[in-house]
Amino acid sequence: MTFDEIFPEVRELVDDLWRHPELGYREHRTSRAVEEFLTRHGEGLPIERFSTTGLKVDLPSSDPAHRRIAVVAELDAVISPAHPDADPETGAVHACGHHTQTGIALAAFAHLVSTGAWREASVDLSFVFVPAEEFVDLATRADMRDRGEITWFGGKPEAMMLGVFDDIDAAVCLHAIGGRLPEPTVEIDCGLAGFLYKTIEFEGSASHAGLDPFSGTNAYSMATLFTTALGLGRQQVREDVLVRMNPVIPSTDMTTNVIPHRARVGTDVRSSDLDYLTEIASRVDRAAHGCAAALGGTAHVTTEMGYLPLNQDRAMNGAFREAFEQDSHLTCLIDDRGAIAAAGDAGDLSFMMPTVQLSYGGFEGTIHGKDFALIDPETVLIAVPRLLVRGLLRMGEHLPEPPYRRSFAEYVEAVATIAPVPAGAHGKEKS
Template identity: 25%
Template sequence: MDSQPGCFSGLFSFRRKRSEALLESRGQAHDTRAIALPVAGVPKVELGMSAQFAASEADLPPYAHFSSTCLYCDHRAHAPSSTHARSEKPPSYSKEDIFQPEVLKTIEDTVDKLSPELRELSLDILHHPELQWEERRTHDVLTAFMSAHDFKVTKHYAGLETAWRAEFTHTPSSAVGSQEKVRVIGVNSEMDALPGVGHACGHNLIATAGVGVALAIKTALEKHDVPGKIILLGTPAEEGGGGKINLLDAGAYEEMDACVMCHPSGAAVNTSSLGPSLACQPLEVEFFGHGAHAAWAPWEAQNALDAAFLAYSSVSVLRQQIKPSHRVHGIVSGRDWAPNIIPDYAKMRWIVRAPTWDELVALRERVKACFEAAAHATACKVTIAAGPGYYDLRQNQILGEQFAQVVDRYGFSAEFDEGMAASTDFGNVTYALPSLHPGFAIPTPPNGGNHTPQFTEAAGTPEAHTAMLGVTKALAATGFRVVADAEFTMQVKKAWEEQMKEKQL
């Protein structure tokens, strides 16, 4: 499927502050693989059933029980779990509060020294955009870069042509033969572009930041003789293909104690978001009818285009009864259409989003009913297939506080906020292990946010590069602490475990 449910097209659109946390807990995780959704039989409608509208609370459909409040009427509605429910800016820290200031100095010096190389790498990726699963040139450029910097590189990793893995391990001479487990920090570099607008979500900056984080941690491990391992993953197809889900299934994240990455957006300058994202799933709907001459014998036809328009209208009406935090959006296409021939085929691509995966599943069933009803009304057949399911993003608070403490040094105001009305396959990673995915603002022109040509241009500016360098330093400092500070890593894991328990209540 070629939908683009991923990325941060509406980053920070839910930036309203919270003063209270927790609304209700979320349910169990669901399988993310592509599935065909069975089409339910359409029941016969009987007249004279008005008494059924006097339903009790128990008779309400499942989607009615997620919240009794409106997002705009009660700021507590749809609040994520308490592990990332804070909205205030983390407190400022003095130089003495920074974890191993001498290591941070090494990280800063390393990133500054690498800046020209990283800038060249970023622009190279920007000027050679490649769509999901087609990032061959980018794959080769990035793997060559990491090999040149003494990382052990595995090309075409996990059976995916454009995925790759670069790893580095430092073992001090004093630790040779030690039975103590070396901690592992994971880093992600996204690579794919968007159709028609290139790197309009700034994946050139994401890929380059991942490289910078990995190289800065490597230098710090070596210079300060700290044992640790870095795994940098080149993750393809974030824009709808769910590349990280494939890598999760292949065990690519199993070694990691934590995983980090970042994402640019067109938000307020000098801001960084540590909030959640929406769960998301693409749906592909096909209507099959029977063609006929539109004037000569229209009664012979089953009009697939009518089915598509009925479905579109039904979803449009449904939007009036879904929560402001939910999203349903789609397009219609066909083949060999002509105004004098009744179309026998129509295709629709939809994306369904909600604050949690469980809410998405309930909303998806309501949307699916719109497609079934349209097929029933037009006597067409319908098939419905679901693409990769992106879970909501669950930021680790301990990692987030460490990141916020450092990124403040580079002029960023980092906040645990309402997050973004967008989706990413990194959400699935956050369900599997402690993770951090800060968003950061780059300067953009008016109405030039993510997924626009203006953002593509903005992603190549010196100002965007400077912002990326600051975030790279903060993420590298956070990642280094994971491998260097056993107590800190225990706190990180404990926070994640509590987060997942709350999810399952």
């Protein structure tokens, strides 16, 4: 089955996912659609289910000496309620392009199985569809964690803990590039930042805002002073390690006739340098406590681990560089522009094993923005899967030898140096 032949079915599935976006760990309809596709095209291959919605399928090994490579796609949508196609109840929309990741991976899977081309590969191949890459809807995930349904907010760390990648030697991830590009484009060797997530609860005391504001301590003023302090502090932040902070007030029950006794601020703290990330995080904590104390209140800071920086494996990307040179449709290769301040849990995977992220154009609008849309489905769902398969078939010659491998316990130890780890983080049985 050629990519042109499978295109109508893949396009229909991708369009359906666009119309029915789901948030992380709740991608039940999405997961069913993916499983049905894998069943139709998988010739009886067993499908492993993990976490709430994750799926994994292994193509048979053609050589016991082969390394096993996982193609990893993400199931979830982002929250961007300003987008006209966002779910009116949840604000979810695939302005991240994850629906196309799924389509690319499924097109590659169907082609490899129907043609038997997987037997020609110098590696063994698996396909893993993971939930919850976007670090959103955190209150729901906190409730799920309290109920014991998940441990990590990110889908890849959760899968890593569950042993989904225990038999995998290296990973190939996928991601969309936002913005209308002038020609069919793919990108390799682009690093990503890591981040922490801080929740600061400012606490003051309530009083009547008109009659007796003098007896109150305004928690909202503390939050305002804190966000101002973060802005002023940017002058003392290094420019070379992609530091970013985006403080938001996620919700409030304040009224105008009561001095607010509580205000909550959430912010990410990003950097491509883990040591500097720890330093910036401590500055954020100091600013929170200092701003609260300056106005007579207190601050309670909670830190949640986000994701580690993505360091792409240069050797593996050589397979995609060679595949690009053979492709007549894809005409632009963005090769090693350094790192960007976006983050993803592909970085956590790259801590454990050699990992790359193949990115691709074919869209217009700002990624995560209200105008993001797929405009070149033929490039995204025909040319990119074709490039992916060509790269996979020659990947064995481009793996580092031997591929490095760190354990999940080592991952937990690394995370613990910069943020608290969740209870039960050292692992549990697959489900």
